[in-house]
Amino acid sequence: MEHVLEADGLGKRYAGRWALRDCTLRLPAGRVAALVGPNGAGKSTLLHLAVGLLRPDAGQVRVFGEHPYENTTTLAEIGFVAQDTPVYRDFTADELVRMGGKVNRRWDATLARTRLAQLGIPPRKPVGKLSGGQRAQVALALALAKRPRLLLLDEPVASLDPLARREFLAALMGNVAESGTTVLLSSHILADLERSCDYLLVLQGGRVRLSGDVDDIVAGHRQLVGPRHLTADGTVIRERHTDRQSTVLVRTDVPIFDPAWTVHELTLEELILGYLGEAEGATNHAEWGVPA
Numbered sequence: 001m002e003h004v005l006e007a008d009g010l011g012k013r014y015a016g017r018w019a020l021r022d023c024t025l026r027l028p029a030g031r032v033a034a035l036v037g038p039n040g041a042g043k044s045t046l047l048h049l050a051v052g053l054l055r056p057d058a059g060q061v062r063v064f065g066e067h068p069y070e071n072t073t074t075l076a077e078i079g080f081v082a083q084d085t086p087v088y089r090d091f092t093a094d095e096l097v098r099m100g101g102k103v104n105r106r107w108d109a110t111l112a113r114t115r116l117a118q119l120g121i122p123p124r125k126p127v128g129k130l131s132g133g134q135r136a137q138v139a140l141a142l143a144l145a146k147r148p149r150l151l152l153l154d155e156p157v158a159s160l161d162p163l164a165r166r167e168f169l170a171a172l173m174g175n176v177a178e179s180g181t182t183v184l185l186s187s188h189i190l191a192d193l194e195r196s197c198d199y200l201l202v203l204q205g206g207r208v209r210l211s212g213d214v215d216d217i218v219a220g221h222r223q224l225v226g227p228r229h230l231t232a233d234g235t236v237i238r239e240r241h242t243d244r245q246s247t248v249l250v251r252t253d254v255p256i257f258d259p260a261w262t263v264h265e266l267t268l269e270e271l272i273l274g275y276l277g278e279a280e281g282a283t284n285h286a287e288w289g290v291p292a
């Protein structure tokens with residue numbers, strides 16, 4: 001299987017603190033992968049390492065088999081939309097489309113223009129004067145026009161209204177199905193991901209918590225509800241107890257036969273929340289000078 005993005009023991013530190021740590025993962029070609037995790041989990045850091053804007057402090061990352069840091073050959077194959085969609089604010093969308101043609105080999109100006117026209121984006125208004133959502137749409141259109149083999153999107157839908165979000169993801173899926181581009185997309189909007197992504201990477205506290213094919217992950221987890229203190233088969237991810245009852249999220253490859261458990265399938269959203277709810281968030285009472 002061809003892997004577009006590979007990381008082995010990848011780590012990045014800021015001012016002595018690990019933002020990403022021991023990160024080992026493989027992203028297969030042609031997948032639309034969701035990158036999920038709480039605020040500060042290391043998602044943007046991973047994306048910046050993959051696009052070559054940051055140099056690893058530990059381990060390595062490879063994109064199309066190459067080290068991406070300051071590597072213009074790799075960069076030519078990657079479309080990247082950063083979290084704050086920093087398109088040049090004084091230029092109009094039309095100027096940005098024309099500029100893109102001068103610096104990109106496979107530039108598809110027609111694709112960008114058609115998409116921006118469909119969305120009613122004004123061609124001759126400086127993009128700094130567009131709404132945040134419109135700017136995000138311009139940034140995506142420019143990233144797609146590059147015809148990248150890997151598209152990295154850092155919270156692309158955060159500033160979009162619900163309809164625009166659905167349209168954005170549908171357009172992305174359509175484009176990807178046609179072009180075979182591999183996508184890694186970070187988002188906090190979990191309900192969207194189930195519809196649009198077939199691969200999942202969950203980061204927590206700078207480490208990979210879960211990764212793999214969405215269907216396999218969903219099929220490999222169950223929520224069990226039963227009498228308190230009953231032992232569940234499989235790896236327990238999260239458990240909650242009342243006086244009489246236990247609710248347990250388990251990872252298991254085998255069916256649960258014990259009739260004492262009521263077995264529920266989980267949506268991807270429930271499953272991710274189960275993982276992320278399992279660990280307490282990092283606290284820093286000492287730094288704030290307040291008691292824990």
Ligand SMILES: Nc1ncnc2c1ncn2[C@@H]1O[C@H](COP(=O)(O)OP(=O)(O)OP(=O)(O)O)[C@@H](O)[C@H]1O
Nearest residue numbers: 014015018019037038039040041042043044045046
């Ligand atoms: N330039 C920087 N200098 C110092 N620390 C940083 C810098 N960028 C990120 N960090 C820290 O690294 C950690 C990971 O940040 P990162 O932006 O990668 O997380 P994230 O998962 O993208 O978060 P969010 O969902 O809030 O965008 C955080 O603790 C953050 O404070």
